[in-house]
Amino acid sequence: MTEADIVIIGSGPAGCTAAIYAVRAGFKTLVLNGKAHGGQLVRTHELENFPGFILPLSGYEIMDAMHKQCARLGVHFSVETVVKIEEHAKPFVIRCESGRQIAARAVVAATGSAQMWLGLESEREFMGHGVSSCATCDGFFYRGKTVCVIGGGNKAFEEALFLTKFCAKVYIVHRRGAFRADKVEVDKAKANPKIEFVLNCIVHSINGCDKSVGSITVQDVNNKSLREIALSGVFVSIGTTPQTDFLKDSSVKLSARGHVSVDIKNHTSVPGIFAAGDCADEHHNQAVIAAGAGAKAAMEAIKYLNEGLG
Ligand SMILES: Cc1cc2nc3c(=O)[nH]c(=O)nc-3n(C[C@H](O)[C@H](O)[C@H](O)COP(=O)(O)OP(=O)(O)OC[C@H]3O[C@@H](n4cnc5c(N)ncnc54)[C@H](O)[C@@H]3O)c2cc1C
Numbered sequence: 572m573t574e575a576d577i578v579i580i581g582s583g584p585a586g587c588t589a590a591i592y593a594v595r596a597g598f599k600t601l602v603l604n605g606k607a608h609g610g611q612l613v614r615t616h617e618l619e620n621f622p623g624f625i626l627p628l629s630g631y632e633i634m635d636a637m638h639k640q641c642a643r644l645g646v647h648f649s650v651e652t653v654v655k656i657e658e659h660a661k662p663f664v665i666r667c668e669s670g671r672q673i674a675a676r677a678v679v680a681a682t683g684s685a686q687m688w689l690g691l692e693s694e695r696e697f698m699g700h701g702v703s704s705c706a707t708c709d710g711f712f713y714r715g716k717t718v719c720v721i722g723g724g725n726k727a728f729e730e731a732l733f734l735t736k737f738c739a740k741v742y743i744v745h746r747r748g749a750f751r752a753d754k755v756e757v758d759k760a761k762a763n764p765k766i767e768f769v770l771n772c773i774v775h776s777i778n779g780c781d782k783s784v785g786s787i788t789v790q791d792v793n794n795k796s797l798r799e800i801a802l803s804g805v806f807v808s809i810g811t812t813p814q815t816d817f818l819k820d821s822s823v824k825l826s827a828r829g830h831v832s833v834d835i836k837n838h839t840s841v842p843g844i845f846a847a848g849d850c851a852d853e854h855h856n857q858a859v860i861a862a863g864a865g866a867k868a869a870m871e872a873i874k875y876l877n878e879g880l881g
Contacts, residue, residue: 574670576600577676577677578600578601578663578673579603581603581850582605583860584637586610586679587637592865593619593679600647602648603649605651613631615729616706618633630707654667655720655821657825660675664715676843676881679846680839691777694777694807702807706730707733719787720741720744722745723746724751724808727809741766745768773790774791775789784803787805795840814850837867
């Protein structure tokens with residue numbers, strides 16, 4: 572069985588920062604990558620709110636630098652998806668999808684969150700054929716076309732603004748008249764002649780045309796009227812859900828929405844297991860906050876091991 576002092580599950584900003592602190596404290600540190608090396612941030616083309624950089628960088632550039640920093644310090648990475656933690660005996664045993672088992676004296680869960688979908692049958696039907704959740708990944712395919720972004724948060728606005736670089740027209744479809752997004756993002760979108768708002772509307776259906784998307788039908792939430800909008804791409808950006816399924820059968824407490832419940836020092840309900848970043852934060856899903864929480868969780872893991880508890 573592989574052994575490490577501190578195993579960090581996730582290689583986004585929270586996991587990488589936790590790893591930097593853990594390895595610099597002299598502990599054998601292993602990061603389990605999961606399926607998204609670098610986490611969600613690699614999907615953003617322009618990051619302007621991470622301190623320390625005068626000009627915007629892409630999420631990929633920041634995560635690549637964090638990974639290289641970790642590697643230079645001696646952090647080990649392994650592409651493994653965790654399916655379960657056996658937390659009743661010490662060391663903890665981490666079970667991976669591959670069948671591999673890893674013994675850990677302390678664990679930091681930093682597994683982030685995953686995209687939420689509308690839940691429409693037609694959304695499933697056209698997934699990858701006009702329905703996407705990532706403008707950075709798929710925007711290029713819609714050069715000169717009309718698309719929509721569903722959502723009213725910062726990510727939705729970022730996606731819409733990015734898409735205006737390729738697309739002829741971008742609708743922002745939102746079920747309310749007001750937005751969760753920051754004013755600066757909303758102002759940028761309002762000033763962009765390629766963006767048109769479709770407000771107080773939900774997506775009723777995504778309609779096909781030659782096996783790909785040809786239009787959407789939206790429904791006004793107030794008068795229930797339907798309207799069809801011709802377009803080729805639908806980018807869903809309505810929020811995320813924490814990736815904590817691997818903890819469901821353990822005694823690590825989760826909130827009603829599935830986030831890991833942590834105290835102010837990022838301790839979970841199981842001593843020796845800590846959590847940080849989007850998987851443990853219902854309210855503030857930002858890279859700098861995830862990084863800070865990762866540092867805090869690692870400092871607590873270090874203290875736990877230094878006190879001989881693990
Ligand atoms: C399109 C987009 C734009 C964004 N723009 C910004 C922005 O401008 N500024 C900003 O501050 N934030 C932005 N964010 C939010 C930011 O990316 C997240 O808040 C941040 O990445 C959270 O970091 P994290 O380390 O908690 O989780 P994540 O980055 O989600 O990383 C989670 C990691 O856990 C791994 N993992 C998951 N489950 C398992 C498992 N079972 N076993 C092993 N590994 C697992 C994943 O593979 C991944 O490596 C954006 C997000 C998106 C999607």
